[in-house]
Amino acid sequence: MPKYDKYVGFQVNSPDTYKSFHKQEFDVKPFGDNDVEVKIEACGVCSSDVHTISGGWGDQKFPLAVGHEIVGRVIRVGPKVTLAKEGMRVGVGAQSWSCLECRQCKNDNETYCPRQMDTYGAVWPDTGIVTQGGYSSHVRTHEYWTYPIPDAIPSASAAPMLCAGITTYSPLVRNGCGPGKKVAIVGLGGLGHFGVLWAKALGAETWAISRSHSKEADAKKMGADGFLATQDKGWNEAHKMTFDLIVSTANSFGEGFDMAAYLALLDVHGKWISVGLPEEATLQIKPQDFMANGCLIGASHLGSRREMLDMLKLAADKKIDSWVESVPISAENLAKTIERLEKNDVRYRFTMVDYDKEFGA
Amino acid sequence: MPKYDKYVGFQVNSPDTYKSFHKQEFDVKPFGDNDVEVKIEACGVCSSDVHTISGGWGDQKFPLAVGHEIVGRVIRVGPKVTLAKEGMRVGVGAQSWSCLECRQCKNDNETYCPRQMDTYGAVWPDTGIVTQGGYSSHVRTHEYWTYPIPDAIPSASAAPMLCAGITTYSPLVRNGCGPGKKVAIVGLGGLGHFGVLWAKALGAETWAISRSHSKEADAKKMGADGFLATQDKGWNEAHKMTFDLIVSTANSFGEGFDMAAYLALLDVHGKWISVGLPEEATLQIKPQDFMANGCLIGASHLGSRREMLDMLKLAADKKIDSWVESVPISAENLAKTIERLEKNDVRYRFTMVDYDKEFGA
Numbered sequence: 001m002p003k004y005d006k007y008v009g010f011q012v013n014s015p016d017t018y019k020s021f022h023k024q025e026f027d028v029k030p031f032g033d034n035d036v037e038v039k040i041e042a043c044g045v046c047s048s049d050v051h052t053i054s055g056g057w058g059d060q061k062f063p064l065a066v067g068h069e070i071v072g073r074v075i076r077v078g079p080k081v082t083l084a085k086e087g088m089r090v091g092v093g094a095q096s097w098s099c100l101e102c103r104q105c106k107n108d109n110e111t112y113c114p115r116q117m118d119t120y121g122a123v124w125p126d127t128g129i130v131t132q133g134g135y136s137s138h139v140r141t142h143e144y145w146t147y148p149i150p151d152a153i154p155s156a157s158a159a160p161m162l163c164a165g166i167t168t169y170s171p172l173v174r175n176g177c178g179p180g181k182k183v184a185i186v187g188l189g190g191l192g193h194f195g196v197l198w199a200k201a202l203g204a205e206t207w208a209i210s211r212s213h214s215k216e217a218d219a220k221k222m223g224a225d226g227f228l229a230t231q232d233k234g235w236n237e238a239h240k241m242t243f244d245l246i247v248s249t250a251n252s253f254g255e256g257f258d259m260a261a262y263l264a265l266l267d268v269h270g271k272w273i274s275v276g277l278p279e280e281a282t283l284q285i286k287p288q289d290f291m292a293n294g295c296l297i298g299a300s301h302l303g304s305r306r307e308m309l310d311m312l313k314l315a316a317d318k319k320i321d322s323w324v325e326s327v328p329i330s331a332e333n334l335a336k337t338i339e340r341l342e343k344n345d346v347r348y349r350f351t352m353v354d355y356d357k358e359f360g361a
Numbered sequence: 362m363p364k365y366d367k368y369v370g371f372q373v374n375s376p377d378t379y380k381s382f383h384k385q386e387f388d389v390k391p392f393g394d395n396d397v398e399v400k401i402e403a404c405g406v407c408s409s410d411v412h413t414i415s416g417g418w419g420d421q422k423f424p425l426a427v428g429h430e431i432v433g434r435v436i437r438v439g440p441k442v443t444l445a446k447e448g449m450r451v452g453v454g455a456q457s458w459s460c461l462e463c464r465q466c467k468n469d470n471e472t473y474c475p476r477q478m479d480t481y482g483a484v485w486p487d488t489g490i491v492t493q494g495g496y497s498s499h500v501r502t503h504e505y506w507t508y509p510i511p512d513a514i515p516s517a518s519a520a521p522m523l524c525a526g527i528t529t530y531s532p533l534v535r536n537g538c539g540p541g542k543k544v545a546i547v548g549l550g551g552l553g554h555f556g557v558l559w560a561k562a563l564g565a566e567t568w569a570i571s572r573s574h575s576k577e578a579d580a581k582k583m584g585a586d587g588f589l590a591t592q593d594k595g596w597n598e599a600h601k602m603t604f605d606l607i608v609s610t611a612n613s614f615g616e617g618f619d620m621a622a623y624l625a626l627l628d629v630h631g632k633w634i635s636v637g638l639p640e641e642a643t644l645q646i647k648p649q650d651f652m653a654n655g656c657l658i659g660a661s662h663l664g665s666r667r668e669m670l671d672m673l674k675l676a677a678d679k680k681i682d683s684w685v686e687s688v689p690i691s692a693e694n695l696a697k698t699i700e701r702l703e704k705n706d707v708r709y710r711f712t713m714v715d716y717d718k719e720f721g722a
Contacts, residue, residue, distance in 0.1 A: 112629045299651030
């Protein structure tokens with residue numbers, strides 16, 4: 001039996017006990033010529049982590065350490081690595097591999113490569129080793145998916161940008177968010193708060209749309225020029241056919257989600273882009289709902305390396321701070337954090353920190 | 362009571378008797394300074410006509426003469442008219458008025474003007490007179506919605522271009538159809554056959570997608586480079602992530618309509634544009650279906666005056682002939698034609714002709 005390097009991390013052993021985190025050793029893929037080894041300092045807690053360990057997105061490989069908003073120091077690089085070096089602080093996001101050879105990969109669309117691999121829960125075809133995420137001591141990944149973090153951004157603030165940040169940044173820049181555009185962000189959670197921060201930083205007239213007014217003051221602090229609460233009667237009336245772009249982070253399309261009311265906000269050929277991935281969701285849409293303005297709906301998946309670097313530069317240049325609550329990593333704290341996330345008791349993202357105390361310096 | 366001019370046309374008196382056409386007089390709006398009076402020569406028969414008179418699209422104003430693919434001669438113009446003159450052969454499509462003052466109207470988006478009016482079934486606010494369509498002796502309309510028909514295009518061939526033609530032409534040109542693009546047209550009926558003709562004429566690699574192979578030979582004659590039949594097992598496998606644009610003329614999203622299979626055909630950020638308007642249709646879409654390629658779905662409504670003129674020029678320059686079956690207009694023939702349309706017994710459009718015989722020279 002081959003002997004692999006081992007890391008240690010907080011794994012979940014089964015979806016039935018997904019709030020029980022066990023500090024365990026796991027095998028790591030052989031170190032490749034383009035690989036980078038990162039000692040982790042911080043990791044954001046993403047709703048994807050919960051969907052995955054709870055089985056909400058279907059079968060997964062267990063035991064599994066999740067976490068794909070990773071910041072740490074490079075401690076080793078493969079002989080062919082040019083994009084990272086020892087001592088560099090880097091981020092690792094939700095994707096950790098693609099072929100880099102296909103049309104999509106060569107076109108800054110590596111997040112749409114049919115052969116892409118996730119940072120956790122994916123299987124390396126040659127060894128069968130399952131990729132493990134950032135609730136761990138280290139992560140080993142291909143250099144292309146490590147991003148230098150500008151000095152101006154603290155690790156706890158940078159971490160959630162690696163997934164929540166890029167997930168909202170990419171559809172904004174790909175769909176023309178900028179000066180002269182009117183842009184709405186639907187839902188003000190971990191994703192949505194970045195949506196507001198980026199849209200404003202990119203120069204658009206930025207509106208937040210939420211169910212109630214409870215987050216209105218926060219949204220304005222983040223830079224929102226306006227705020228709409230869908231519980232208000234006739235909430236969309238004054239804004240029909242005025243938005244160029246809506247990025248929706250909504251995590252539920254069930255009862256009370258009135259798609260037609262959102263689409264009516266869009267200007268001719270305006271776009272509604274979903275970045276939320278509800279577990280059980282089917283959008284019900286009538287072609288008639290698109291007809292009055294010829295609008296479009298779509299989805300977006302993460303963002304390219306180029307966009308990741310641009311986003312980090314924007315955050316550093318404009319001194320954009322994520323709204324994070326830092327939590328020292330431990331089995332107990334992970335359980336508590338997941339519970340609070342499930343209750344939406346977070347404004348607006350958790351980052352696990354103090355890795356040295358748990359995994360050694 | 363005011364006295365209005367009168368035309369005569371084949372009206373339906375109620376949705377309960379929608380295949381009974383009655384030759385009746387009806388009131389016409391007062392002749393405006395920008396109005397054009399057209400003696401009708403030919404009118405295409407559109408599925409919209411059936412949806413309207415049968416009540417499938419909801420309540421309508423009866424009695425009503427439908428028909429919105431009209432070609433005829435200008436016999437009178439208002440004092441301010443500059444776009445038409447007496448003796449000119451012009452077309453009139455499905456839209457006959459918009460404000461021409463709003464942002465949409467000034468932006469070649471008059472088909473998305475919130476105050477637009479349809480060629481038939483709309484109510485003039487000042488008089489209460491209901492607009493009547495082209496199963497009639499004449500039509501009176503604002504000059505902006507009359508389009509000179511190039512000499513090269515016979516009236517029976519030009520007529521269906523005014524609705525079915527522009528409905529497919531606009532989403533093609535607005536979404537980049539041209540050389541180097543791979544474009545699919547879903548459904549090969551009246552709309553779809555124009556989709557294939559235009560996509561090919563615009564220089565795209567053109568594919569037709571139909572349920573069976575029964576129309577494959579026709580599609581190839583229209584210029585399709587390829588043909589896919591959705592009844593074939595794994596019909597989309599060889600073409601996943603290769604199409605830039607799909608224009609769907611599908612008239613049903615029920616049983617057997619596999620939206621995910623269509624969306625999988627699209628390249629990254631490719632678009633699926635619906636121009637069909639089923640009576641009872643709700644698209645069921647999971648955000649996950651958009652995720653692998655970040656594709657978009659939308660709809661399109663008719664096309665602008667500018668696009669109408671471009672389309673007619675393209676048809677004249679490239680000698681594009683509509684595939685029409687000409688039928689002399691009469692109450693009996695209209696009933697038969699509607700029945701055949703309901704059975705899809707048409708390849709690919711009916712045009713009612715011989716107006717002189719029915720309405721006088």
